[in-house]
Amino acid sequence: MSASEFEIIRRFFKRQQPPRDDVIIGIGDDAALLRVPADSELAVCMDTLVAGVHFPVSTPAAAIGHKALAVNLSDLAAMGATPAWATLSLTLPESDPVWLDNFSQGFFHLAERHGVRLVGGDTTRGPLSVTVQAHGFVPAGCALRRQGAQPGDRIYTTGTLGDAGLALQLGDPADQALRRRLDFPEPRVDAGLVLRDYATAAIDISDGLLADLGHLLETDGAGMAMGASINIDALPRSAAFTKTLQQPDLAHRDLFYALPLSAGDDYELCFTVPPYACEEMVAALSNKAVACTAIGIIERQPGIRCRKANGKVYHPATDGYQHFGGAGGG
Ligand code: ADP
Ligand code: MG
Numbered sequence: 001m002s003a004s005e006f007e008i009i010r011r012f013f014k015r016q017q018p019p020r021d022d023v024i025i026g027i028g029d030d031a032a033l034l035r036v037p038a039d040s041e042l043a044v045c046m047d048t049l050v051a052g053v054h055f056p057v058s059t060p061a062a063a064i065g066h067k068a069l070a071v072n073l074s075d076l077a078a079m080g081a082t083p084a085w086a087t088l089s090l091t092l093p094e095s096d097p098v099w100l101d102n103f104s105q106g107f108f109h110l111a112e113r114h115g116v117r118l119v120g121g122d123t124t125r126g127p128l129s130v131t132v133q134a135h136g137f138v139p140a141g142c143a144l145r146r147q148g149a150q151p152g153d154r155i156y157t158t159g160t161l162g163d164a165g166l167a168l169q170l171g172d173p174a175d176q177a178l179r180r181r182l183d184f185p186e187p188r189v190d191a192g193l194v195l196r197d198y199a200t201a202a203i204d205i206s207d208g209l210l211a212d213l214g215h216l217l218e219t220d221g222a223g224m225a226m227g228a229s230i231n232i233d234a235l236p237r238s239a240a241f242t243k244t245l246q247q248p249d250l251a252h253r254d255l256f257y258a259l260p261l262s263a264g265d266d267y268e269l270c271f272t273v274p275p276y277a278c279e280e281m282v283a284a285l286s287n288k289a290v291a292c293t294a295i296g297i298i299e300r301q302p303g304i305r306c307r308k309a310n311g312k313v314y315h316p317a318t319d320g321y322q323h324f325g326g327a328g329g330g
Helices: 003-013 063-080 097-113 161-172 176-183 189-195 208-215 239-246 255-263 277-287
Strands: 022-026 041-052 082-092 119-125 128-138 155-158 199-206 226-233 268-274 290-298 303-307
Touching: 003 097, 003 119, 003 290, 041 063, 063 082, 063 097, 063 128, 063 176, 063 189, 063 199, 082 097, 082 189, 082 268, 097 119, 097 277, 155 277, 161 239, 161 255, 176 239, 189 268, 199 208, 208 226, 208 255, 208 268, 208 303, 268 277, 277 290
Parallel strands: 082 119, 226 303
Antiparallel strands: 041 128, 082 128, 155 268, 155 290, 199 268, 226 290
16 A cells, blocks of 8 residues: 555544444555444445446535445444444545545544444545445344335334435426435434334335335245335325426426336335234334334236326336346446
8 A cells, every 4th residue: 555545544434433342453554453242233234435336427526425324324223233333435636635624524524423433444546436345233133124124014104305416406406305315325324223123124225216125025935926015195205306307398298107116326215014014114203303104005917006195007118226237337
């Protein structure tokens, strides 16, 4: 490693962080030494953000730092895990101190809010790309999983859907609230912890509701595929989303349905709950100030059926973002 890489690590990443007594050695040795609580399982996930693919090249550095960690904490949330540590692999075209300062502030601000400690990483030169690995704990046997939904379970989502997708669609003139959803997604960590007690299955919505819900339907554990019915008028939409789509110059009325169904980047949780547990689950989430909305039901018949409130069937144009071919593309 070159002197400047060493300097980058020292100046921007090896800084005061919230203390954790499960970090025996953090940044600075050949590897981190970490202690997992005896009664817990370790949840590990990793996500890479590539400039121009996962975020527009014009994205502010603070947003990139935030989002690189947020998408990983969102994966931990979907497992019902409590975040603990992260590692960061950074590939940079140049060593720009202003960019690095903003990037690390975005990263550490979110890390501090969740008590996450950066314990290591790698720094190299090349086209801008950021990989974060996050580690969290979950009591043994209690993790939320994609598999586990049963016919009859109600389908819920936290928060609102389509905001990030609309911001991406509009580009610069997007409403500030929408833009924030795209640049600074809030991982639903608290919701994931609550849902350990109620949900039969869970996933975070990164590729679009239809695509991610599809993963919950792949098998019921006995090897049988399932399907779902969705009420697309019931999909939760933010005030900014609805207001923006009411402007006369945005004649794309279809976005009102298409974005909440198919746009990615919202990082809400989609999960299933048996009917008898729904009321208690809604109250428990609301205690943590998390809103959730019932959007449909798991059925035996494979496929996802979208209906409007008046019962009319709706055929979505695309089923989410796929990196290598497939529907969404781009
Ligand atoms: P090595 O050459 O042994 O792989 P490095 O020189 O790459 O070690 O890294 C030195 C130390 O700095 C290690 O503890 C590593 O985990 C840490 N590190 C390197 N890059 C980063 C980064 N971007 N963020 C956090 N820690 C980093
Ligand atoms: Mg290294």
